[in-house]
Amino acid sequence: MSTTQTASTITSRELRHLPVPDAWAGIRPALVAGWGALVLAVVVAGLAFTRDELAVEIAAVALGLWALSLGSWLGRGRGFALFASCTVLCAGGGWLAGWKVAAVALAVVAVVVSILGARELARRANIARRLVWLGQALGPATSDQRTPDKLLTPKWRAADVAALPVAWRYPQSMTPDTKKTGELEALVSGRLGAPVTITWSPGSALITSRAEVAAPVAQDDATTRLGDVLGSMLPGARVDKIDRGESGRIEGVEFSWPAARANRIAAIPFRGRIAAALQTALGFTITATWDTANDRARIERLAELPSRIPRPPRNPTKPMVIEFAQLRGGGIAAWDMDEPLPHMLIVGGTGGGKSVLLMTILTGLPDHVKVTPVDPKYVGLMGIDAVPGVLAPASEPEEMIQAVENVHADMMARYRDLRSGQVSRDQLDPVVLVIDEGQEFAEVLNEYWMTKGKAKYKEENGVAGTGSEHPVMKSLRSILRLGREARVHVILATQQADASWLSTSARLQFSVRIALRNLEPVASEQVFNSRIATSGLESYPGRAWVSPSMGVQPEHAQVFWTPKVVAGLSPADRAILEGLGVPLPDAAPGAVTVRDIEPAELEELPAVDDALTVDDAPVVSPGMGDMPGITEPVLELPAAPVRTLEAEERPATELENGARILVDSDEGPVVAVVESVDPDDQDSEYLALTYRTVPGDELGVLGLRDDETVPVVRP
Numbered sequence: 001m002s003t004t005q006t007a008s009t010i011t012s013r014e015l016r017h018l019p020v021p022d023a024w025a026g027i028r029p030a031l032v033a034g035w036g037a038l039v040l041a042v043v044v045a046g047l048a049f050t051r052d053e054l055a056v057e058i059a060a061v062a063l064g065l066w067a068l069s070l071g072s073w074l075g076r077g078r079g080f081a082l083f084a085s086c087t088v089l090c091a092g093g094g095w096l097a098g099w100k101v102a103a104v105a106l107a108v109v110a111v112v113v114s115i116l117g118a119r120e121l122a123r124r125a126n127i128a129r130r131l132v133w134l135g136q137a138l139g140p141a142t143s144d145q146r147t148p149d150k151l152l153t154p155k156w157r158a159a160d161v162a163a164l165p166v167a168w169r170y171p172q173s174m175t176p177d178t179k180k181t182g183e184l185e186a187l188v189s190g191r192l193g194a195p196v197t198i199t200w201s202p203g204s205a206l207i208t209s210r211a212e213v214a215a216p217v218a219q220d221d222a223t224t225r226l227g228d229v230l231g232s233m234l235p236g237a238r239v240d241k242i243d244r245g246e247s248g249r250i251e252g253v254e255f256s257w258p259a260a261r262a263n264r265i266a267a268i269p270f271r272g273r274i275a276a277a278l279q280t281a282l283g284f285t286i287t288a289t290w291d292t293a294n295d296r297a298r299i300e301r302l303a304e305l306p307s308r309i310p311r312p313p314r315n316p317t318k319p320m321v322i323e324f325a326q327l328r329g330g331g332i333a334a335w336d337m338d339e340p341l342p343h344m345l346i347v348g349g350t351g352g353g354k355s356v357l358l359m360t361i362l363t364g365l366p367d368h369v370k371v372t373p374v375d376p377k378y379v380g381l382m383g384i385d386a387v388p389g390v391l392a393p394a395s396e397p398e399e400m401i402q403a404v405e406n407v408h409a410d411m412m413a414r415y416r417d418l419r420s421g422q423v424s425r426d427q428l429d430p431v432v433l434v435i436d437e438g439q440e441f442a443e444v445l446n447e448y449w450m451t452k453g454k455a456k457y458k459e460e461n462g463v464a465g466t467g468s469e470h471p472v473m474k475s476l477r478s479i480l481r482l483g484r485e486a487r488v489h490v491i492l493a494t495q496q497a498d499a500s501w502l503s504t505s506a507r508l509q510f511s512v513r514i515a516l517r518n519l520e521p522v523a524s525e526q527v528f529n530s531r532i533a534t535s536g537l538e539s540y541p542g543r544a545w546v547s548p549s550m551g552v553q554p555e556h557a558q559v560f561w562t563p564k565v566v567a568g569l570s571p572a573d574r575a576i577l578e579g580l581g582v583p584l585p586d587a588a589p590g591a592v593t594v595r596d597i598e599p600a601e602l603e604e605l606p607a608v609d610d611a612l613t614v615d616d617a618p619v620v621s622p623g624m625g626d627m628p629g630i631t632e633p634v635l636e637l638p639a640a641p642v643r644t645l646e647a648e649e650r651p652a653t654e655l656e657n658g659a660r661i662l663v664d665s666d667e668g669p670v671v672a673v674v675e676s677v678d679p680d681d682q683d684s685e686y687l688a689l690t691y692r693t694v695p696g697d698e699l700g701v702l703g704l705r706d707d708e709t710v711p712v713v714r715p
C-alpha cells in the first residue's frame with residue numbers, strides 16, 4: 001500500500017472543523033433511500049398533475065421528498081437537518097393527500113434512514129475526533145515538533161471501523177523520531193481501539209492495522225507460539241523477528257511491547273518471568289537483552305553448558321592460577337592468586353554448590369599452601385581437612401577468632417620479614433583463609449563480643465573493649481586490604497553480601513566474584529556492579545555467575561565437580577580425587593598419593609614479577625602499636641542499623657513525590673523515596689508507584705490498587 005493511493009485529503013486544520021454530517025456522503029443506505037425517494041417524488045408529482053384536487057398536497061410531499069433526497073445526497077452539513085424536516089413534510093403531505101399507505105411507507109423509510117444515518121454520523125464523528133487527535137499525537141513525534149500538515153485517509157469512504165490505513169504527510173524536511181515508533185503505535189492503537197503499525201517513509205507515515213500488515217507474512221509456528229506466550233503475559237507484545245541458523249534452528253528472537261506496558265516491564269522480576277516463559281516455550285537456554293528505552297528486547301540461544309564437569313587435574317605450569325569452572329562462552333574461569341586483588345567472594349544459598357566449589361578450589365591449590373577454614377555452621381566444611389594443606393575447620397567462636405587472628409598475625413609477621421628484607425614476596429608460601437557463611441560469622445562473633453567477649457578482652461588486655469563489633473572484624477578487613485603483598489588470600493562465602501555486614505569498601509577487595517544463583521537486583525549491583533545477574537541462570541547445582549576479574553561482566557559458568565573426600569566414592573569420583581593427589585580414606589593399603597607439584601619444581605617456576613620490596617610496601621606510618629612501620633587504613637563497616645523506624649499506613653492516592661515509604665526486599669523492609677504515583681495506563685483501578693530505595697539506590701515500581709495503603713515512614 002502506498003501513500004499516493006487515491007485519497008480524500010484533509011488538513012489537520014480542516015480535521016478540527018470536520019463537518020460531522022460529511023458522513024452522509026459515504027453512506028450507501030442513505031444514498032439508496034435518497035435516490036429512491038427522489039424517483040418516488042417525481043412519480044408522485046406526475047400523478048398530482050393528473051388529479052387536480054390533490055395537486056397542492058402532492059406537490060408539497062414531492063418537494064419534501066426531493067429536499068430529503070437532495071439533502072441526503074449532497075450532505076455537507078445540512079443534510080441531517082433537511083432530512084428531519086422532510087420526514088415531517090413527507091408524512092404530513094402524504095397523509096393530507098389521502099395517499100396514506102404511501103405516506104406511511106415513506107415515513108418508515110425516512111425513519112430507518114434517519115436511524116442508520118444518525119448512527120453512522122456518530123461513528124464518523126468519532127473517527128474524525130480520533131484523526132484530529134492522531135494529528136496532534138504524530139506531530140510531537142517528529143524532531144522539529146511541528147504539527148502534521150496532512151492526514152490522508154485512503155479508506156475514508158469505506159465503512160471501515162478504524163478508518164485505516166491512514167497516511168500522514170509531513171514536510172520532507174522533518175525527521176521523524178523513529179525511536180518513538182513503538183510508543184506511538186501503542187498510543188494510536190489504544191486510541192483507535194485496534195492494533196496498528198506505523199511505517200515511516202520520507203515525507204509520510206502510514207498507519208495500518210496490524211492485522212493487515214501481518215497477513216501477508218507467513219506466520220510460522222514459532223512466531224505464533226512465542227507471540228501467544230508473550231501476549232498472555234504482556235498484552236500487545238509481539239514477535240518482530242526470528243533469526244535462524246543455517247540448519248533452521250532458532251538462534252534469536254526479537255520482540256517488542258506497547259509503551260503503555262513500560263511500567264510492567266520495568267519490574268525486573270517480571271522480565272525474569274517473561275524470559276523463563278520464553279525459554280520454556282523455546283526449549284533451550286536463552287539470554288535476554290532488554291532495551292526498555294525503546295520497548296524492545298532480544299533473546300538469544302545460549303551455548304550448551306553441561307550440568308556436571310569433572311574437575312580436571314591442576315595445571316603445573318601455573319600453580320597460582322586455580323581453574324574452577326567452565327564459562328558458557330567456552331573459556332575457563334580461574335582464580336589468579338597473583339592478581340592485584342587476590343580474594344574471592346562467593347554468594348550462594350543452601351544447596352547451590354558452595355561446598356563443591358570450595359572443594360574444587362582447595363583441591364586446586366598447591367601442596368604448600370596453608371588453608372585455614374572457618375565455618376560457623378559447624379557442618380558446612382566438614383571433612384574439608386582431608387585435602388592436603390587444609391586445617392580442621394574452626395567453628396566455635398573462640399576457635400574462629402583464633403583462626404582469623406592467626407592468619408592476621410602471620411600476615412603482619414610476613415610484612416616485618418618483607419620490610420627487613422629477610423624474604424621477598426615470591427619466597428612466601430601463600431596462605432588462604434576460608435570463611436564459610438560470612439554473615440553468620442560476623443553475627444556470631446559480634447554477639448559473642450557483646451555477651452562474653454568484652455569481659456575476656458578486659459581480662460587479657462587490662463582495658464575495656466568498646467563498640468558492638470568484635471575486633472576480629474578489623475583484623476579481617478586488614479587481611480582483605482593488605483593480604484596481597486604478604487600472599488595472604490581470603491575466600492569469603494556467604495548467602496548475602498549486603499552492606500549490613502560487608503561494607504562496599506571491603507567488597508571492593510575481592511577480584512573474583514561468584515554467585516551460585518540468580519540474584520535480586522540490589523544484590524546483583526552489590527556483587528557485580530551490574531544488574532545482569534538477575535535472571536537467566538539455570539537452577540542446577542554448580543551453575544554460577546562468575547566475574548573472574550575486577551570490573552569484568554559476569555558470565556554463566558558450571559563449577560567443576562569435585563567430590564567430598566569420603567569413603568565409598570564411585571570410581572569416577574575416586575579418579576577425580578586421585579588425579580588431584582588427594583589421599584582417599586579407603587585407599588588400598590600401601591597406596592601412595594602423589595601431588596602433582598613438588599616444591600622443587602616450584603622453585604624452578606618463573607619468579608612473580610611484582611614481588612614486594614620495602615619501597616613499594618603499603619603506605620607506611622609510624623606508631624602502629626605492635627607493628628611499627630605498617631599502616632592500617634581504617635576500613636569502616638557501616639554502623640549496624642539500630643534506628644527503629646515508625647511507619648503509618650497511608651492511602652496510595654495521597655502519596656506525594658518524595659514521601660519516604662517502606663518497601664519489601666530480601667533483607668526485610670527498606671526505606672524508599674517515592675518518585676511518582678501514576679495511574680496505570682491499562683487499568684484505571686491501579687496505580688504505578690515508582691520509588692528509589694535509600695540503601696542501594698534501586699529503582700522499583702509497585703503496582704497498587706487505588707484503594708490500597710502504603711506504610712509511610714514517620715518523620
Ligand SMILES: Nc1ncnc2c1ncn2[C@@H]1O[C@H](COP(=O)(O)OP(=O)(O)OP(=O)(O)O)[C@@H](O)[C@H]1O
Pocket residue numbers: 307308309348349350351352353354355356357380541542543558559560561562
Ligand atoms: N559443580 C557441581 N557439579 C555437579 N553437581 C554439583 C555441583 N555443585 C553441587 N552439586 C550437587 O549439589 C549438591 C549440593 O552441593 P553443595 O553441598 O556444594 O551445596 P551447598 O551450597 O554447600 O549447600 P549447603 O550450604 O547446604 O551445604 C551436591 O551434593 C551435588 O550433588
